[in-house]
Amino acid sequence: VAEVRVAVIGLGFMGRRWARALAEHAGATLAAVSDVREDVARDVAERYGAIAIAEPLEAAVRPDLDGVAICTPEHLHTDVALAAIDAGTPVMVEKPLAHTVADAEQIRDRAARRGVAVLVGHVLRFDPRYAAMHRAIGDGEIGKVQAVRSERIGLVSDQDVLGGRTSLALYYGVHEFDLCRWYAGDVAAVWTARSTGVLERHGFPVDDIVSVGLRFTTGAHGTSTVGWCLPPGTPGYGVAGFTVIGEHGLLRVAQGDVGLLAVGADGLVDHDVYYSPEVNGLLYGAIGIEADHFVRVIRGEVEPVCTAADGAAAVRIAVAVEEAARRGEEVAV
Ligand SMILES: NC(=O)c1ccc[n+]([C@@H]2O[C@H](COP(=O)([O-])OP(=O)(O)OC[C@H]3O[C@@H](n4cnc5c(N)ncnc54)[C@H](O)[C@@H]3O)[C@@H](O)[C@H]2O)c1
16 A cells, blocks of 8 residues: 655644654655744654645645644644645644634535545544443443543643643543543533632633533433643643443543553653553554554545544534533533
8 A cells, every 4th residue: 555645734742743653654654744833843854754844834735745634723723724625635633623613613514515534633532441432332331321421630731831722621621522422422501610710820811620511412411520720740641531321331431540650769750651652662552543543544444533523513512611601501502
């Protein structure tokens, strides 16, 4: 099979991982990388033998590319995604698909009209534990889903990267809301309770932690609690987990304990053993599996596991959550 030629646009925390995963993939060539920080683009390009392009929109429309991975900040996905879609090139867009419902649905609709594949980077769908829960539900192992409970609570130091640029619902919430839909179907309505203070004291005008109540169109119900207020040094990059209760069983991922204890002279040491772990000098884990899936999507072998419609649906729930928090009442999705 001929190697697919791909580009990565936005080379921060996620983009550098995508660049590495695609460069190391046996079926892909990392042909180009782009970042508004030209020195970063040059560094990454040199490491993998790609070309560096300063202007993201120029990188998005190059005719010699078979796929483009978009890893720019949350609110800067839309123009780059639309440009690549208009050029007929399959794209991977990091979550959240966009920062507004209108933008997300524009990407969804444009891709449908042009017949271009869009994979939305909801990486948890590629984490073997969360994927196993989906398979088990599909196989009827727990019967009809009655309730879900999820949590994802990160650290104050998340803002070292984010600097207050996005919201809890759009950053962590979309992960959970996408899984909620994957496991229990469409969400009909949401309501919330929230706390503030810790992040504000650090200078970021965002909530600390939000609990979201969800009602699904099937009659199932549940909660998602998302936050980013844990102190620096909390092991395991925070805590996360997902429980699904069915009529005759349950499924649960507990993400806090990664199954590896590492202690150095200064105490606990975090190792990523699930998302982008290095094994024998190569990057694997959920991001490796996700990158492999993207290569197969580009080749036309499979449909995206998480489509633009899925990505837009998660954004719609997140925006409804923000409205519910503002109004202090239940909001239909
Ligand atoms: N799937 C996950 O688990 C996961 C984890 C973290 C972040 N993300 C998502 O990945 C995306 C990127 O987040 P990040 O943490 O890598 O952020 P980041 O700030 O580390 O990286 C963003 C990069 O984009 C560059 N950039 C800024 N504006 C640009 C533009 N207009 N064109 C091209 N490049 C531009 C910046 O210079 C930076 O290098 C976000 O959508 C984020 O929510 C996903």
